[in-house]
Structures are given as C-alpha cells and as structure tokens.
Amino acid sequence: MDLKIAVIPGDGIGVDVTAEAVKVIRAVGDVFGRRFEIETLPWSADHYLQTGVTIPPNGYAMLRDEFDAVFIGALGDPRVPDNRHARDILLGTRFELDLYVNYRPVKLLDARLCPLKDRTPSDVNFVVFRENTEGLYVNVGGRFKAGTDDEVAIQEEVNTYKGVHRIVKHAFEYARTRSASLSGERRPSRVCMADKSNAMTHGHALWQRVFKELAPRYPDIQPRHLYIDALTLLMVQDPSQFDVIVTNNLFGDIITDLGAALQGGLGLAASGNLHPGKTSMFEPVHGSAPPLAGKNVANPMGAMLSAALMLEYLGLTSEAAAIEGAVQAAVTAGQGTREIGGTLGTRETGDVIAAAIRK
Numbered sequence: 001m002d003l004k005i006a007v008i009p010g011d012g013i014g015v016d017v018t019a020e021a022v023k024v025i026r027a028v029g030d031v032f033g034r035r036f037e038i039e040t041l042p043w044s045a046d047h048y049l050q051t052g053v054t055i056p057p058n059g060y061a062m063l064r065d066e067f068d069a070v071f072i073g074a075l076g077d078p079r080v081p082d083n084r085h086a087r088d089i090l091l092g093t094r095f096e097l098d099l100y101v102n103y104r105p106v107k108l109l110d111a112r113l114c115p116l117k118d119r120t121p122s123d124v125n126f127v128v129f130r131e132n133t134e135g136l137y138v139n140v141g142g143r144f145k146a147g148t149d150d151e152v153a154i155q156e157e158v159n160t161y162k163g164v165h166r167i168v169k170h171a172f173e174y175a176r177t178r179s180a181s182l183s184g185e186r187r188p189s190r191v192c193m194a195d196k197s198n199a200m201t202h203g204h205a206l207w208q209r210v211f212k213e214l215a216p217r218y219p220d221i222q223p224r225h226l227y228i229d230a231l232t233l234l235m236v237q238d239p240s241q242f243d244v245i246v247t248n249n250l251f252g253d254i255i256t257d258l259g260a261a262l263q264g265g266l267g268l269a270a271s272g273n274l275h276p277g278k279t280s281m282f283e284p285v286h287g288s289a290p291p292l293a294g295k296n297v298a299n300p301m302g303a304m305l306s307a308a309l310m311l312e313y314l315g316l317t318s319e320a321a322a323i324e325g326a327v328q329a330a331v332t333a334g335q336g337t338r339e340i341g342g343t344l345g346t347r348e349t350g351d352v353i354a355a356a357i358r359k
Helices: 013-032 045-051 059-066 084-096 161-181 203-217 228-237 249-263 301-313 317-332 346-358
Strands: 002-010 035-040 069-074 101-107 125-131 135-144 152-158 190-195 222-227 244-247 270-274 280-284
Touching: 002 013, 002 059, 002 084, 013 035, 013 069, 013 301, 013 317, 013 346, 045 084, 059 084, 069 084, 069 301, 084 280, 101 249, 125 161, 125 249, 135 249, 161 190, 161 203, 161 244, 190 203, 190 228, 190 249, 203 222, 222 228, 228 244, 228 249, 244 249, 270 301, 280 301, 301 317, 301 346, 317 346
Parallel strands: 002 035, 002 069, 069 280, 125 244, 190 222, 190 244
Antiparallel strands: 101 125, 101 270, 135 152, 270 280
16 A cells, blocks of 8 residues: 655754654555655745745645645744744644644653653553644634724634544544443543633533534543543643543643653654644644754654654555654663763664664
8 A cells, every 4th residue: 555645844853753753654664565645845934935835825735635644843933933834734624624633642661751650651651632723723803003002912712513522422422432442440531621611601611512422422431521620730740640631722732742742752742733634734732943953963753753643644654653653662771862861862763763664
C-alpha cells in the first residue's frame, strides 16, 4: 500500500524536527516494506514573504483530495507580525478540512522527566480531546475604536449541537476502545468533560446537555464532569485519575500544554487534528522557536511521535509501535537532546532512533 503524505516543515525549528520525523518514517518504511510518497510543500513565512501567498487558492482542496495525511512541523515567524501565514495554513486547514478532533496523548515516558514528585509513567497516561473547529477560535467579533482609550474588543464563542455532540461522542468511543486495554485492571475507562457552565451559562449549558445525553449510552464508561479550573488543579494533584478528557477549543489548548509539562515538556508532545476516516493533519505542539532554528538543538521526539500517531491513524499500527518503542528506548537511555537530559543534537537523535527502528 502506497501512502502519499504532504509535509509542511514551516518555520524555525519546524524545519529541523520535520527532517528527523521524515527520517524515521523512511526507516519504518524500509523495515516493514512500506512505500511512502512524501511531498514537501514550501508554505512558510519565507514563502509568504517572497510570494505574498500564504496558501494557494487550491491548497485546502489539494491537501484533502491528493494526500492520505498531512504533517506539519511548526509555524510562526516574527517577520510576519500578525502570523497571517500560520493562521491560514494551520487554522485554515483545521477549519477547511473540518478536522474537528484535536487528539493529544499525554504519556510520561520516564519518571525523571515529570515535574511532580514520586510520579511514574502509570500515573501520567491519559488523552485529551479538544473540539477543534468552534469555540473562541472561529474569530467572530471585532474591534471598535482600536488604538484609542475607548477601544472595545469583542471575541465571541461559538458552540453548536453538532460540534459539541461529535467531539463528546468521539471521546466516549475512544474510551470504549481504551477499556479493552484496561481490562487487566478490572475497572471501566473514564471520560471527564470540562467546561465553565457555572459562569458561561449559555454556550456551556449546551456542553452539559450533550454530555448528559450521551453518557447513558455508554454504561461501560465512567462519566465525570469538572469545571475547568478544578480540572487543572486535579491534573497537578493527581493525574492518575484521568483516562480521557474532552473539552472545548480554548480550554483544550491550555490544559494540553499543562499535560505536556507533566510528560516532560513540549518537545515530547504529539498531536493529531482528525476528521475520522478522512485526510487528517499531524504536528508536534511546540512552537517554531526562530532563535533556535538550524542550531541542531531542538528535540525532534514530539515530531516523531506525531508521525507515529499519523501512521497509526492510517492503519499502520506495527510501524507506529516501532517508532514509539524506539523513542521510548532512547528516552530511557538518555539518548536525546538536553531537554531530556541527553547530549545529542537534533540530527543525532534522529540517527539513534532511526537506527533503533532498523534493528
């Protein structure tokens, strides 16, 4: 089975880590006899500054119709102060391809990387599902008398029954598959929905309604509701109480960074932007860090783990497991960048992990 993957390295260290992610994709292709057709697209700050084009007019349709998956490195460059190119490429792709599931596994690979004392990998192993196409990020609102003392800025949150229903349902369906892996522990998988319905009484009442409507359809899943502020507190106090968390766009954006801290930093965090069954997009979640670009210091493991999520989504579970296992082995052995306590550069980390896959 040939698979065609669009790769957008983007800006800053996105270029550096993407090269290493592609390296390990090619390594698993060699080992498992898979052929990946990888097409690198130039969309970036450099491309925008040279051409005035953020994404070509047919760009979204091309990603949707011509590729099996999309991989993005990182976007953001101070030479584009309004980050127009990043908004069009990243958020635009999420909206235009209707990638309504933001999938963020939070998995601690080694106890020494967790900032919480006496925590082990079994304590930090949960998934966050963030609604990815609505909320405050749809950019509804505006500014009046901008730049004056009378400036008014309004940003409206959009929640629809369809949007809330499908992301909450996805969380329950995922939890049901997770229950199978937890069967040895003899407990049901748990889904926690987080909102702020005690203060945001209109939009988040819809989240309450949908959660209460869906939960009884999954009697094998343990449902729980928390206000978002309580959730953040409990994530720090005892992350082991969570299996699956589902929340809105803004809250999910915030708590997944907290989750990344629990697992050892943004350099280890992977994500997928999914429309189940359709072309979807995968990316590490760190920023572009322009001052570090080209210095061979960025941690590429989050990019590699994002590539593993991509292969798993495409049905290549053994290939995905090979990448995850090689990254796990490298972290355990301290073979990586300074971020995980290692002494290797970006490229050398990629070499170690690709070699481990080939063994």
